[in-house]
Amino acid sequence: MDAKLYLPFVESFFEVLPDFGFKELRRGKLALKDKLVAAANVNVLVGLSQDLRGNIAYSMTEETARGVASFMIGAASEEFDEMAKSAVAELANMLTSKAAVSFERSGLLVNVSPPTLITGENITLLSHVRILAVEIITDAGLIEANISLEV
């Protein structure tokens, strides 16, 4: 596994989240998982194509998602309503796009697909390749970036 290909997705958190007022930000556990993983209730999927193909599923509890949305919107999100959902999806888009810019600087052209929000109960995610799960601990709670790359 080439760590250089995974690092931009982690660095994005530390570059993007402070702009929205996040102060506590640290990396938690790293785990190489099988292709089938249990996911939290709120997931945003963003796909990658061209020089680097794969998917990133940003996974969090609804409580964390409401907290993330509160930072993004700048006001408390009591409910996980449409505005909060849109804010969380936009954050996933920004994080992945930031990583894509970083790849471009090193000569890899990476296209990013629009974010898709998946919510529900007892969610399992299947990827076509193994998943590197990276925990990011924030003021709003834990966000798990499930990164699957065709490398």
Place this chain on the structure above:
Amino acid sequence: MPGSGSYTEFFGAALKENLAEMAGLDCIVGETRPQQETFSSKGLAVIVGITGKRQGLVVLDIGKESARRLCELIDGESYSLEDEFVLHTLAEFVNIVTGHAVTLINDAHKGLHLEMTPPSLFLGSELKITGYKIKTEVFEADTPVGKMTVTIGFKGGRSGGR
């Protein structure tokens, strides 16, 4: 052969052809209609992103029992509802159908250069799916193993290129 309509009809054609070739199944493709921004899943949703000159997404949604029966026909094996092979086969089936549709679209609309991301599959209860910044359309496919729905959306709307 799809002609002048929105991109969605290419997905209907690709689904019909691949169901016949891979599973020996006939399929009646229903009318295309606008999809709600947030829609409920039957239980299994395979999502493929689209990039290129137009960005979008494709979601094939199917119930677990229909997925099991479809994958048994594709693989020629007997599967239980819990069998992981069902999930892998379904994801690959959607990958092939989307790839076929994208090729048809790129052939019909030179310069569009659509590409696709690898498939991801979500399984769960009370699944709800929302595509952001895109307008989606949906059609239902009626097959002998059950119904499946295909949602297609592109940024800018209409799921079409004109």
